[in-house]
Amino acid sequence: MVCGFSGTWRRGDGPPRGRAWGAAVWHAERELTLGFAGEIYDLPALRRHWSLPPDAAASAVLSAAWRHEGEAGLARIDGMFACALADAGSLRLYRHGSGVHDLYVHDGPQAVAFATDIDALLALPGVPRQLSRRALHEYLRFLDVAAPETIYQGVQAMPDGAGWHWRPGARLAEPFAPADVTEPQPIDFDAAIDDAQQRLTHAIARRLEGGRRPASFLSGGVDSALIAALAAHSRPDLTTLTVGFDGERYDESPAARQIARHLGLAHEVLRFDHDEHVDAFERLMSSLAQPMADPATTSTLLAFERARERFDIILDGTGADEAMGAMPPRHVRIAVGWASLLPQPLRRAGVKALRALPPLVGYAPILDFEHPAEMSIRWRGFPRADVAALAGGFVSFDHTTYFRAFARCGRRDHYARASALQDAAPCHRLTEAVRGSAAPVRFPFWDRNVDRRLRALPEAWRHVPGQPKRLLRAL
Numbered sequence: 292m293v294c295g296f297s298g299t300w301r302r303g304d305g306p307p308r309g310r311a312w313g314a315a316v317w318h319a320e321r322e323l324t325l326g327f328a329g330e331i332y333d334l335p336a337l338r339r340h341w342s343l344p345p346d347a348a349a350s351a352v353l354s355a356a357w358r359h360e361g362e363a364g365l366a367r368i369d370g371m372f373a374c375a376l377a378d379a380g381s382l383r384l385y386r387h388g389s390g391v392h393d394l395y396v397h398d399g400p401q402a403v404a405f406a407t408d409i410d411a412l413l414a415l416p417g418v419p420r421q422l423s424r425r426a427l428h429e430y431l432r433f434l435d436v437a438a439p440e441t442i443y444q445g446v447q448a449m450p451d452g453a454g455w456h457w458r459p460g461a462r463l464a465e466p467f468a469p470a471d472v473t474e475p476q477p478i479d480f481d482a483a484i485d486d487a488q489q490r491l492t493h494a495i496a497r498r499l500e501g502g503r504r505p506a507s508f509l510s511g512g513v514d515s516a517l518i519a520a521l522a523a524h525s526r527p528d529l530t531t532l533t534v535g536f537d538g539e540r541y542d543e544s545p546a547a548r549q550i551a552r553h554l555g556l557a558h559e560v561l562r563f564d565h566d567e568h569v570d571a572f573e574r575l576m577s578s579l580a581q582p583m584a585d586p587a588t589t590s591t592l593l594a595f596e597r598a599r600e601r602f603d604i605i606l607d608g609t610g611a612d613e614a615m616g617a618m619p620p621r622h623v624r625i626a627v628g629w630a631s632l633l634p635q636p637l638r639r640a641g642v643k644a645l646r647a648l649p650p651l652v653g654y655a656p657i658l659d660f661e662h663p664a665e666m667s668i669r670w671r672g673f674p675r676a677d678v679a680a681l682a683g684g685f686v687s688f689d690h691t692t693y694f695r696a697f698a699r700c701g702r703r704d705h706y707a708r709a710s711a712l713q714d715a716a717p718c719h720r721l722t723e724a725v726r727g728s729a730a731p732v733r734f735p736f737w738d739r740n741v742d743r744r745l746r747a748l749p750e751a752w753r754h755v756p757g758q759p760k761r762l763l764r765a766l
Contacts, residue, residue: 293729295392295407296326296375299415302402303380303459315407316350322378325354328407329372329392332497332733337368362454366469369497369738373407373449380459383467388452389737390718391725393580396447396455398464403457409580412446419445428686431678434584434670437692437717442581450692474744480752484766486744488521491766494738495522495606502604506530508594509558511546513763515608518735522606523554530602534594535560563593578727584670585720595728603731609721610736614745615753615760616710622657623666628703631663662688664697667709669716706750 294313300306306324311317315328331337331349338347341355349370356364357376371389375382384405386394397404397418406412413420421444426436438448449455455464477483499505499522507519509531522529531554533547544560551558563571571589598605619627630638638658645655660666661675672678679686688694696715700708725732736742745753745762752762 293726295328295373295411297406297408297411297415298326298375298404299417300377300382300403300405300457302457302461305380307375307377307382309375316348318350320354323354323358324375324377325350326375327353327372328374329370329387331368331370331372332500333369340367362467362469365454366739369494369740371733371737375405382457383454384449385454386449386451388739388742389734390451391722391734393722393726394449395441396449396464397445398447399445403464409441409443409446413443419443421445424682425690428678428682429688429691430582430672431681432672432675432688433668433691433693434672435717435719436581436583437715440690440692448581476747480762480765483748483752483762487741487762488766490738490741490744491517491735492521492524494735494741496525497738498606498733498735499526499604502526504530504602505604505606506532506598506602507606508532508534508598508608509547509551510534510608511543511550512608513760514611514736516550517611517763517766518606518608519550519556520554523556527555530557530559532594532598532605533558533560534590535562561594561597563590567593574727575723579723580726581717581719583717583719583723584672588720588723591720591724592727595724595730595732598732599728599730605730605732607721607732607734608736609718610734610742611745611760611763613710613713614736614742615763616706616746616750617713617759618706618754618756619667619709622654624705626657626660626666627663627708628705630658630660631702633658635661662694664688664694664712667697667712668693706754710746 294315296309296311296315296317298307298309306319309317309326311326317326327350331352334349334352337352338345341359343351343355353374356368365385371387371391373386373392373394375384382403384394384396393407395406395409395412397412399417402417404412404415404418412418423442423444426440426442429440430436436442438450441448454467456467457464477486505526507522507529509515509519510533519531531551533544535544536542548558568589571592575588575592641658642655645651675686692715693712696711697708700711755761758764
């Protein structure tokens with residue numbers, strides 16, 4: 292456990308009892324009890340806004356934000372953090388939209404237990420360590436368990452950007468979210484490009500503030516290249532980092548090296564051998580909060596650990612995929628939009644017929660599914676029938692975050708559905724790599740003002756055929 296807090300709040304019976312470890316904070320100040328883990332950006336401006344001393348800690352800034360502006364104050368804060376706020380007999384838990392810092396909850400009949408680390412939560416009184424059967428089913432199918440579900444019965448994981456509020460005498464939590472400020476849309480595509488540049492540049496500057504040895508991960512793709520290009524304007528001392536792999540098919544370092552050279556930035560390739568990956572895997576397995584099967588996790592952990600040795604701020608381009616969205620492949624659009632209308636027996640007969648004809652066998656996957664949501668699953672585990680055989684009994688995935696996100700979109704609303712499914716897929720890889728390495732990695736695309744603006748743009752500005760992430764490419 293690098294840093295975090297845990298606590299227990301008996302419903303309406305005074306302030307919660309808790310503790311903090313590492314760099315996290317737990318303290319009571321007059322009528323407010325605060326737990327805080329993470330970091331807040333642009334602290335000087337926030338201190339001035341709430342008339343705080345120049346050296347006020349991040350937790351003091353959060354406390355002032357809540358006292359003066361409540362939920363609107365939380366919306367003003369940019370950073371990566373989780374917090375607990377208790378006052379006047381009520382409890383609020385909030386997890387910033389970056390989602391890097393976890394927050395787990397057990398809502399018991401007598402008390403609410405919460406912690407930023409799942410093992411710390413399970414160590415609290417009244418929290419049972421009992422496997423959740425339906426979470427096990429979810430993992431076997433998706434190779435991930437998405438919030439609010441966890442692998443433990445009765446333990447919930449707060450989703451990214453979620454706020455839960457327990458009032459005196461209330462049995463269940465009420466959701467709350469810091470309200471978005473309504474802003475006018477750019478009048479045309481060129482104005483949208485300028486607006487995105489200003490927002491991203493500001494987000495990068497806030498994340499680089501105070502850094503003496505900055506770096507930025509550069510994969511060779513448009514997202515990380517754009518972050519490096521904008522950061523280079525103010526920090527020509529930026530070093531770009533690429534994880535290298537064996538084989539031309541997987542190795543993006545040549546393209547990344549060309550981009551860095553074009554930007555006039557130093558560039559380094561990080562390579563890890565088999566033994567280093569095995570060691571990273573063993574360390575991950577001893578500390579994972581949730582079961583997961585993302586194959587890039589060991590490389591991410593090793594890269595974060597190596598970067599932390601030499602750099603005090605590291606930028607990363609993650610977040611653009613979710614904000615900009617993507618159009619699913621053509622065969623997925625056909626399967627969901629049209630093949631899903633056919634009865635399953637007819638689809639099975641079609642699959643059998645196509646597989647019997649060698650020239651057409653490649654079209655069989657368009658019909659070969661039990662539920663159309665399966666066509667877009669990121670990590671494909673066991674089919675439902677196999678999960679039922681393994682687990683013994685009836686199995687359904689209708690309750691999962693993934694299936695619920697799929698159901699909210701129309702059958703032909705392909706772009707919106709793909710974006711919703713990206714949001715529904717957890718990003719445990721980054722959470723575990725940050726937690727395991729304690730690396731100061733920061734994500735400009737997760738800036739609230741950047742993320743909500745990109746998501747609000749018209750689809751034609753975000754994607755056209757042949758030009759995914761159109762606006763970012765234009766910028």
